[in-house]
Amino acid sequence: xxxxxxxxxxxxxxxxESKGLLNTIDTLQGPNGPLITVNGNQLINLAxxxxxxxxxxxxxxxxxxxxxxxxxxxxxxxxPINGTLQIHDQLEKKIAEFKGTEDALAYQSGFNAxxxxxxxxxxxxxxxxxxxxxxxxxxxxxxxxxxxIIRIKHKDMTDLENKAKEATESGLYEKVxxxxxxxxxxxxxxxxxxxxxKIAEKYNLITYVDDAHGSGVMGKGAGTVKSFGxxxxxxxxxxxxxxxxxxxxxxVAGKGELIKWLKSQSRSFLFSTSITPGSAAAVIEALxxxxxxxxxxxxxxxxxxxxKKRIKEIGFNIGESETPISPxxxxxxxxxxxxxxxxxxxxxxxxxxxxxxxPLGTGRIRNMxxxxxxxxxLDTAIExxxxxxxxxxxx
Ligand SMILES: *Cc1c(COP(=O)(O)O)cnc(C)c1O
Numbered sequence: 001x002x003x004x005x006x007x008x009x010x011x012x013x014x015x016x017e018s019k020g021l022l023n024t025i026d027t028l029q030g031p032n033g034p035l036i037t038v039n040g041n042q043l044i045n046l047a048x049x050x051x052x053x054x055x056x057x058x059x060x061x062x063x064x065x066x067x068x069x070x071x072x073x074x075x076x077x078x079x080p081i082n083g084t085l086q087i088h089d090q091l092e093k094k095i096a097e098f099k100g101t102e103d104a105l106a107y108q109s110g111f112n113a114x115x116x117x118x119x120x121x122x123x124x125x126x127x128x129x130x131x132x133x134x135x136x137x138x139x140x141x142x143x144x145x146x147x148x149i150i151r152i153k154h155k156d157m158t159d160l161e162n163k164a165k166e167a168t169e170s171g172l173y174e175k176v177x178x179x180x181x182x183x184x185x186x187x188x189x190x191x192x193x194x195x196x197x198k199i200a201e202k203y204n205l206i207t208y209v210d211d212a213h214g215s216g217v218m219g220k221g222a223g224t225v226k227s228f229g230x231x232x233x234x235x236x237x238x239x240x241x242x243x244x245x246x247x248x249x250x251x252v253a254g255k256g257e258l259i260k261w262l263k264s265q266s267r268s269f270l271f272s273t274s275i276t277p278g279s280a281a282a283v284i285e286a287l288x289x290x291x292x293x294x295x296x297x298x299x300x301x302x303x304x305x306x307x308k309k310r311i312k313e314i315g316f317n318i319g320e321s322e323t324p325i326s327p328x329x330x331x332x333x334x335x336x337x338x339x340x341x342x343x344x345x346x347x348x349x350x351x352x353x354x355x356x357x358x359p360l361g362t363g364r365i366r367n368m369x370x371x372x373x374x375x376x377x378l379d380t381a382i383e384x385x386x387x388x389x390x391x392x393x394x395x
Contacts, residue, residue: 020337031056034372036349044377044384046350046367051324052216052286052296053372054246059289060282067281075274080263083273091280092251098222098287099239099253100231105262106251106280108272110212110240113250114141116268117238118179118208120261122147127173129163129205131155131180131191138179138210148173154184157195164203175206182211182224186358186366188325190214190224197233208236216244217323221290221297241275244300245290247282249275300324300371303378307369310382315395319364327353327364328385335392336363342388348381 001009016022029037032055036045054060067087077083088106095104107113114137122128124146130138133154142149150167153159160178167176178200180191193209200207211223219227221244225234235258241249252262262269275283290296304324312318317329330336333354340352343365354363369378389395 020333034370034374034377038344038349041347043344043347043349044373044381046348046369046381048368048370049213049243050246051244051300051368051370052246052290053370054216054244054286054289057246057286057289060246060285063285064278064282068276068278071277073278074276077273078271079274080270085277085280087277087280087284088274091284094284094287095251095253098291099237100222100226101237101253102256103259104251104253105259105266105269106241106249106274107269108249108275110210110238110242110250111137111140112268112272113238113240113252114138114210115144116141116266117236117252117262118142118177119145120266121206122175122177124148125173126175126177127167129160129167129176129178133184133186134179134181135185135210135212138181142179147177152178155189155192157192157199160196161199161202164199164205168203168205176203177206177208179208180210182209182214183218183323183325185213185325186353186364187319187327188213188321188323190218190322193224193228193230193234197230201233206236207234208238209234210238212238212240212243213323213325215239216286216290217297217300220294241279241283241286245283245286247275247279247286249279249283296371300369303369303371303373303375306375307367307378307381310378311367311385314382314386314389316385316389324369326367326369328367329362329364330394331361331363333360333363335394336365339388339392339394340365342391343384346384346387348384350381 026038032048032050035042071085075083091106092104118141122145126147128142128147129150129152132151150163183190209225214224218224225231225237237253241247308326319327319329330339336352336354343350350365350367353366
C-alpha cells in the first residue's frame with residue numbers, strides 16, 4: 001500500500017478505536033425479520049427499519065422474482081440513455097398515487113435522492129433553512145448545492161420565522177428553501193408541518209420534507225405530509241423505499257413541472273443506473289399492499305403503543321417519541337453501550353445511539369417495534385429490559 005495512505009489509515013483507525021468510534025458490524029445469518037440470527041444466536045430484533053415486515057414478505061419476493069424473469073436483473077443503462085423500463089414508469093406512477101402528487105421520480109436510494117434533488121434546484125445564490133436534527137443525507141445534499149445553510153433550532157417555529165424573515169428580507173438570496181425530516185429518526189418526534197406551511201406561505205419558502213421514517217408509518221401509511229393533508233402545499237415529498245416499504249430506492253414526489261426539471265437536471269438520477277426491475281416490482285407490490293391493507297399500519301402502531309406503554313411502566317424514559325421509534329434514554333455513553341451489550345447477550349438485539357449522533361449525555365437504545373413482532377416477543381424483550389435495568393442499577 002502507498003505509504004501516505006497507510007499512515008493516514010493506521011493513525012486514523014487507532015484514533016477511532018481509542019475513542020470507541022470504530023464500527024463493528026454484525027452480520028445476519030438470515031432475513032432481517034422480527035427474529036434474527038447473529039453468531040448462531042436467535043435474537044428478538046428491535047433494530048431494523050423493516051417496520052411492516054415487508055423485507056422478506058412472500059408477495060414482494062414473488063413480485064421481485066417474476067419481474068426479474070421478465071425484465072432481467074439490471075436496467076442495462078442509466079435512465080436517460082435507455083435504462084428506463086416500463087416497470088420504472090409504473091413504479092413512479094405508483095409512488096405519485098401513494099403520495100397524492102402529480103408525478104414522482106425514483107432514485108437508487110434515499111441518500112441519492114437528497115444528493116440529487118436539492119442541488120438540482122438550489123445553488124450558491126440561494127439559502128437553505130435546515131432543522132438542526134436533519135438526516136446526514138440532507139446535510140450532504142445541501143452542502144453539495146453550494147447554497148448558504150442556515151441552521152434552525154429543532155422544531156422551533158419562532159426561530160424558523162425569524163430566520164425566514166431575515167433571509168428573505170436581506171436581499172442576499174434568490175431563493176430560500178426550508179428543509180426538514182417529517183419524522184426524526186433518533187427521537188421519533190414529528191415536525192409541525194401545518195405551522196411550517198404557514199410560515200413558508202408568508203415568506204415564499206420552497207418546502208422540502210424528507211419522510212423516510214414517515215412513509216408506511218404515518219397517515220395510514222402515506223406519510224407525514226399526507227397525514228396533515230398538505231400534499232398540495234409541500235413542494236418536495238422525498239422519501240425512501242428501504243424502510244417501511246422494505247426494498248431499496250428513494251424518490252421525490254411533487255408537481256409535474258418539478259419532476260420534469262429533475263429528470264434533466266438531477267445528477268444522481270442522470271449519471272447512476274436506476275434500481276433493478278425486481279426491486280421496482282417489489283416496491284409496486286409493497287405500495288399496493290399498504291394502500292389496500294390499512295390493517296398493516298394499524299398492527300404496527302398497536303405493537304408500538306404496547307411496547308412503549310410497557311417500557312414506560314417498568315420505569316424507563318422514552319423521551320419525546322410520537323411514532324413507533326422507541327428510544328430508551330440511558331444518558332451516559334459508556335453505560336448505554338454496556339446496556340446494549342447486555343440486551344444482546346440476553347436475546348434482544350437493540351443498538352446504542354450515542355454522541356456524536358445524539359447530544360452528549362443523551363445516549364439511548366433505539367427500539368424499532370415491527371408489525372410482525374408477536375406480543376410474546378415484545379413481552380420477552382420487556383422482561384430482558386427489566387433484568388438488564390436491574391443488573392446495571394438503572395431501575
Ligand atoms: C434512512 C434515511 C435516508 C436514507 O435512505 P436510504 O434509502 O437508506 O438511502 C434519508 N433520510 C432520512 C431521514 C433517513 O432516515
